[in-house]
Amino acid sequence: MNEHNPLTALDRPNSYIGRALPRPNLTRLLQGRGQYVSDMSLPRMAHVAFVRSPYAHARINGIDATEAKAMPGVVAVVTGKELAEVCTPWVGVLSHLKGLKSAPQHAIAVDRACWQGEAVCAVIAETRAAAEDAAERVMVDYEELEPVTDMMTALDSETPLIHPELGDNLAFERNLDVGEVDKAFAEADAVVEAEFVFGRHTGVTLEPRAVIGDWNPGEERLTVYQGTQAPHMMQNIIAKHLGLEEAQVRVVCKDVGGSFGIKVHVYPDEMAVVALSKLLRRPVKYVADRIESFNTDIHARDHRCKAKIAVKADGLITGFAIDDVTGIGPYSMYPRTSAIEANQVVNLVGGQYTNQNYRARTRVVFQNKNVTCQYRAVGHPIACSITEGLVDLAAREIGMDPAAMRRRNLIPDDAYPCAAASGLKFESLSHHASLDKLLSMMDYDGLRAEQAELRKRGIYRGIGLATFIEVTNPSAAFYGVGGARISSQDGVAIRLEATGRIIVQTSITEQGQGSEAITAQVAAHALGVPMERVRVILGDTDNTPYGGGTWASRAAGIGGEAAWQAGKALRTNILAVAASILQADADALDIVDAKVVDKGTDVERMPLEEVARIAYFRPDTLPPGFQPELMAVRHFVPREYPFAFTNGIQASWLEVDPDTGFVTLLKHWCVEDCGTIINPQLVDEQIRGGIVQGIGPALYEHCLYDERGQLTNASMADYLVPMASEMPDIEVGHVVSPTMESELGAKGAGEAGTAGAPAAVVNAVNDALAPFDVRIVEIPMTPEVILRALGKI
Amino acid sequence: MKAAAFDYVRPASVAEALELLRRHGDAAKLISGGQSLVPALNLRLLAPEILIDLGGLDLRSIAMDGGVLRIGALARHVDLLNSALVAEHAPLLALAMPHIAHPAIRNRGTIGGNLAHADPASELPAVMQALDAAIVVEGADGTRRVDARDFFTGIYETVLAADEMIVGVEIPVAEAGRRFFFHEFSRRSGDYAIVGLAAAATVAGGTASDVRLCYFAVGDKATLAEGAGAALSAGPMSVERVAAAQAALAEDLSPQDDQQGSAATRMHLARVVLARATAALFDDPALAGRTAA
Numbered sequence A: 001m002n003e004h005n006p007l008t009a010l011d012r013p014n015s016y017i018g019r020a021l022p023r024p025n026l027t028r029l030l031q032g033r034g035q036y037v038s039d040m041s042l043p044r045m046a047h048v049a050f051v052r053s054p055y056a057h058a059r060i061n062g063i064d065a066t067e068a069k070a071m072p073g074v075v076a077v078v079t080g081k082e083l084a085e086v087c088t089p090w091v092g093v094l095s096h097l098k099g100l101k102s103a104p105q106h107a108i109a110v111d112r113a114c115w116q117g118e119a120v121c122a123v124i125a126e127t128r129a130a131a132e133d134a135a136e137r138v139m140v141d142y143e144e145l146e147p148v149t150d151m152m153t154a155l156d157s158e159t160p161l162i163h164p165e166l167g168d169n170l171a172f173e174r175n176l177d178v179g180e181v182d183k184a185f186a187e188a189d190a191v192v193e194a195e196f197v198f199g200r201h202t203g204v205t206l207e208p209r210a211v212i213g214d215w216n217p218g219e220e221r222l223t224v225y226q227g228t229q230a231p232h233m234m235q236n237i238i239a240k241h242l243g244l245e246e247a248q249v250r251v252v253c254k255d256v257g258g259s260f261g262i263k264v265h266v267y268p269d270e271m272a273v274v275a276l277s278k279l280l281r282r283p284v285k286y287v288a289d290r291i292e293s294f295n296t297d298i299h300a301r302d303h304r305c306k307a308k309i310a311v312k313a314d315g316l317i318t319g320f321a322i323d324d325v326t327g328i329g330p331y332s333m334y335p336r337t338s339a340i341e342a343n344q345v346v347n348l349v350g351g352q353y354t355n356q357n358y359r360a361r362t363r364v365v366f367q368n369k370n371v372t373c374q375y376r377a378v379g380h381p382i383a384c385s386i387t388e389g390l391v392d393l394a395a396r397e398i399g400m401d402p403a404a405m406r407r408r409n410l411i412p413d414d415a416y417p418c419a420a421a422s423g424l425k426f427e428s429l430s431h432h433a434s435l436d437k438l439l440s441m442m443d444y445d446g447l448r449a450e451q452a453e454l455r456k457r458g459i460y461r462g463i464g465l466a467t468f469i470e471v472t473n474p475s476a477a478f479y480g481v482g483g484a485r486i487s488s489q490d491g492v493a494i495r496l497e498a499t500g501r502i503i504v505q506t507s508i509t510e511q512g513q514g515s516e517a518i519t520a521q522v523a524a525h526a527l528g529v530p531m532e533r534v535r536v537i538l539g540d541t542d543n544t545p546y547g548g549g550t551w552a553s554r555a556a557g558i559g560g561e562a563a564w565q566a567g568k569a570l571r572t573n574i575l576a577v578a579a580s581i582l583q584a585d586a587d588a589l590d591i592v593d594a595k596v597v598d599k600g601t602d603v604e605r606m607p608l609e610e611v612a613r614i615a616y617f618r619p620d621t622l623p624p625g626f627q628p629e630l631m632a633v634r635h636f637v638p639r640e641y642p643f644a645f646t647n648g649i650q651a652s653w654l655e656v657d658p659d660t661g662f663v664t665l666l667k668h669w670c671v672e673d674c675g676t677i678i679n680p681q682l683v684d685e686q687i688r689g690g691i692v693q694g695i696g697p698a699l700y701e702h703c704l705y706d707e708r709g710q711l712t713n714a715s716m717a718d719y720l721v722p723m724a725s726e727m728p729d730i731e732v733g734h735v736v737s738p739t740m741e742s743e744l745g746a747k748g749a750g751e752a753g754t755a756g757a758p759a760a761v762v763n764a765v766n767d768a769l770a771p772f773d774v775r776i777v778e779i780p781m782t783p784e785v786i787l788r789a790l791g792k793i
Numbered sequence B: 001m002k003a004a005a006f007d008y009v010r011p012a013s014v015a016e017a018l019e020l021l022r023r024h025g026d027a028a029k030l031i032s033g034g035q036s037l038v039p040a041l042n043l044r045l046l047a048p049e050i051l052i053d054l055g056g057l058d059l060r061s062i063a064m065d066g067g068v069l070r071i072g073a074l075a076r077h078v079d080l081l082n083s084a085l086v087a088e089h090a091p092l093l094a095l096a097m098p099h100i101a102h103p104a105i106r107n108r109g110t111i112g113g114n115l116a117h118a119d120p121a122s123e124l125p126a127v128m129q130a131l132d133a134a135i136v137v138e139g140a141d142g143t144r145r146v147d148a149r150d151f152f153t154g155i156y157e158t159v160l161a162a163d164e165m166i167v168g169v170e171i172p173v174a175e176a177g178r179r180f181f182f183h184e185f186s187r188r189s190g191d192y193a194i195v196g197l198a199a200a201a202t203v204a205g206g207t208a209s210d211v212r213l214c215y216f217a218v219g220d221k222a223t224l225a226e227g228a229g230a231a232l233s234a235g236p237m238s239v240e241r242v243a244a245a246q247a248a249l250a251e252d253l254s255p256q257d258d259q260q261g262s263a264a265t266r267m268h269l270a271r272v273v274l275a276r277a278t279a280a281l282f283d284d285p286a287l288a289g290r291t292a293a
């Protein structure tokens, strides 16, 4: 813990912050007692199967459901037009992304389908199988339209417009010009340029998207069981588009089988399901199958970026310039928009370095493919790959060691607070300490010697470094200022039960990363009770404080601080009650191991259950006018900095077979700085999982579309996720620079691994192939990409 | 992803299974391990009216019979993987088994289902050809033995008639002096290969004879590279001979383009694996022709 927090001392009982503790929910999950929406069943529940467009772009001239409606078990067949009467369309824009435009999007396409897989009709039946049988009988009269698939020609005048009313296929453009870029490039000793290509990929969750809408006409309330990261956001949006008051909507989100950003968006088919429940006055369930997931879960990346770097002979970086294009599908996703990733790329490129000359342009274009939106590490892997790719290419150009090049340019550890060329404000980062730690963990010099030795024997191994910065703990600057009702604050309510046990209700959510665990740790620590006494409740808009949820590496830093403050407040309240019972001075008392004790000596005065017993059942024995308050609520949001930046560095060690183009990952290291570490095991596993999710798109993952806009590999056999057998051992180290915005000092750790891994792997492949003078700036680096670069095919 | 409704029947004998096949014709599908069929049903690529489950038949044995290793059609991948008889008498098959899918799939998938499925990227059709195996087929007219080289006719296509089924395979036992090589290039372990090679040869005095090079995942079915095999056995082994064999592959193979790799990548990898096979068969790394900067 950081020194500015006087309440902590790791050697006392109930000191849980900083300890690697197993997650309290593990046993339940491992016994198969999780409450996943996919497993839920309600009385009278019907199931939906969607008829989905086989075309990337088509007009819907008519839908004949006569035969489908006559199939056994069918409850209803509902078209987009019919559903539009219960669910209004939306437009995915935010006012702070100036100029961002999109077209109204319906829950079910009304007269036009704009990507292959867009829902055009819903079939509701007693079972999913019956719904699928009937869906096959729905006759849709499509008129295929010319699809826009190539983002590089989407803006050409001869390319058809996806939404003619918007005037062009440009959703958003941002330009930035800081410092003296032209001068920097003119006066550089070396300029290196490259065109980086980032394939489209998606997040593959173990549990697919799942939702149950349960409209209860008796109380005019809609209960939505949903695998979502942001229940309050969903509550607001569902109410808004179904014409309900927020108070009429309850979103319940218990266990979620993975999310990675996939489940923080408003999906048209999920909106359709809740609207159908209202329409049909019964529970309606939908679980995306794997093909639907590939075709409709948001995709990400899909960038092409021309970039260059200016350097001096001594390695000083004097300029970065990028020109980025990204294709986002036919609509900007609601409500977080599909421009954030590109915006982040502009914000982040070069942000770890001292250079202040930077020019950037990004253009976000529409196309007839599935929508893209925020997925783990939004924009970061792209910005990091561009920055770190250029730095390595420049180092090679001027003959400088890549580690030395970074040491020359990283913002010094004593320079904070300061700002990046793009304007990002940094409170306190540790680039140099992280670099030093990484180099010693990996024995950089030893590895270089080994590499040289092996090369003589025809074995080509490479080392790739990637420094990164990472947005965490976002304030209202992310969405709130743009007009979205997405809370950036979180709340925690904590209370002492009559039996002396503790209930904690928090607005952050759990999708497997351990939100429940860290909340319990922080609360137990703040109160001075064994963790087993703490029960955490989350994921229910009726039963938690209002808040943002879990996304953007925010839950521990923001929700954790709220838990800390709430725990402290309850502790004060409990001690006030105890003091009045014991006729002692509250300041002379403390709570240790769920007992009120004399501060300093830890001599027991009374257990918490006794405090609770008196407060709840014998308040008559308390002094007149004294009211025990055994529940405390606290909220938290960072205000001073828009984001709590973290930083770190990764390294990849791998071997490339120049005859086959196959890459074997040998080892990966990461040193990161997420401030105070609440649970080292959870942080390390977040980093490891994140790294694997970054290696995926570097080597394997790719949503392959053909020129007609057909996704051709929508199955787990053809879309290659990274698997354990190919993954290297990943060693994780930490430097700790707590944020001073909170007492806890924790920043986020969920996305850092994904941010840096692709750059590290690409740099390592290029380093391995340096003797062949090869340069690869395209991911995924399939064997074919590598063979082509080597001139073998 | 729910299969369309189907009827299900579990015959107790091969005769009964054949009778059911005859009766239901195209409306029926045999099911063994279900590891290829069930995904196709769930994707609704297939919607048979009735499934004839072969699981009740007594066809799971692996046994030696004279100079022949007999494997029942229902022997599962895991049985072959763990079989001492396979390891001893069909070492090439033993080499291939770990490359087939993952443990969960190997626990249920069967050799009969695999060969009948005739996936061009599957290992087993190539191994059967490299080993000169016969596929034992039973139909209304009795039993016939089809040379593995004649069994596969295209993508998911074989010479099996609609009313026939595979009951087993017969593999001549490996002779002394016979050497084997197996390798596949796949993106992740357990995936179908981009290019794979099952090879067998007799090596004596620096010369190879009786060379069987069977490629899989290159083209529409597992393919014996006869030209390359002939080139390799045309005289004492040398780097030049390997190069000649590699050149012959252009005639032997007709690789396809797909999302796992272009035809050019496949042809390139086919040449690379040929050199590596030769180096392994001759225990001479110099023949592998590895690139050096």
Ligand SMILES: Cc1cc2nc3c(=O)[nH]c(=O)nc-3n(C[C@H](O)[C@H](O)[C@H](O)COP(=O)(O)OP(=O)(O)OC[C@H]3O[C@@H](n4cnc5c(N)ncnc54)[C@H](O)[C@@H]3O)c2cc1C
Pocket: A717, B029, B030, B031, B032, B033, B034, B035, B036, B037, B038, B039, B054, B073, B099, B100, B101, B102, B105, B108, B109, B110, B111, B112, B113, B114, B115, B116, B117, B119, B121, B122, B123, B124, B160, B164, B165, B166, B167, B190, B191, B192, B193
């Ligand atoms: C994720 C995954 C990865 C895989 N990877 C590989 C791999 O790397 N290599 C590989 O070779 N295979 C792989 N497979 C396929 C696996 O080997 C299957 O087990 C095999 O292809 C089919 O065998 P089965 O017994 O499951 O047949 P089934 O699925 O039951 O049947 C397959 C087909 O054969 C027919 N059939 C079944 N038995 C007979 C018979 N006795 N006579 C005539 N017709 C019959 C069926 O009607 C059906 O058309 C993979 C499968 C999966 C799901």
